[in-house]
Structures are given as structure tokens and as C-alpha cells.
Amino acid sequence: MGKSIQEIRKAKGLSQAELAEFIGTNQVVESRYEMGTQYLTIDTIQKIATALKTDISITFKA
Template sequence: MKTTKELLGARIKELRKARKLSQEELAELIGVEPQHMSRLEVGKSYPSLDRLEKIATVLEVPLKDFFDFSHLDDAGERRAGIDQLVKDLSEDQQRFVYRMLKMLKETTRGE
């Protein structure tokens, strides 16, 4: 599972590419070294709020868009996470979760 720092970096990269800017171009526009921009995008460091605001201004996106990770949801990662959670439960808890999921599936068939 990705860390928040990695998700934020991936989101910055995604928004940068949508604006057809290279890392070097964005780095120059916000006044940082290209190496620093790279570290931000791979999730090795957090941008300061001031820097994040500069990036938002250059990319012409609201600040909140940097924290919208819903489209990055990986089904495989989610499934592995669910499997691990269930594995850690007792037999009784697993049976309960199974019944709940079965009921959920039955009640959402029409959606």
C-alpha cells in the first residue's frame, strides 16, 4: 500500500503531465531544483504548503485536487488488504464478515 507521501507525489506527477509540463519545467516555474521535484513526485519528501500552493497555481488546479486519490484505487491492492484483514480474524469473526458481505452483495445487485 502506498504512503500518503507517495500518493501525493503521484498525484502531482499526474496533474503535471496533464498540463504537458516536464519535471524540469515545473521545477523552474516553482523555483526548485529538478532533483527536488523528482523527490516530491516519487514520495521521498513532502512539499511545504507554500510550495504546494505554487504548484497548484502553476498547474491551475485547486489545492484540494492534490489529495483526491480516489481514481488511484488499485483493485489488486484492495483485495490483498481485505484478504489480510480477514486472515487476521478468528473463525467466528470470519463467518460474520462472510455473512455481512453476502448480505451486502444481495442488497446491491440492482445498483
């Protein structure tokens, strides 16, 4: 999931810090989401999908 988030984020031209600000966290935590070392809640996944203006299901693709 983290790889998908990273790919979409980069395609949208956002930095980790910018995405983190959109979802109410910091760059370190956002980096951990992308590396898969920090668990994502359903709420956080929804916030990320909203911030990236994408369907939530696309974040589940490897």
C-alpha cells in the same frame, strides 16, 4: 500526493524541470516530491497548484 502531482503535470504537458522552474526549485527536488521522498510544505503545495493551474485540493487525491 506525489502521484497526483505527477499525473496533473503530465496532463498539462510539463516536464519535471519546467514545473520545478515555475515553483523555484530544481528537477531533482521536483522528482523527489513526486516520488514522496521529499516533504512538501503548504507553501510549496500552493506554488505547485498555481503552476499547474489547478485547485490545491486536487493534489491531495491519491
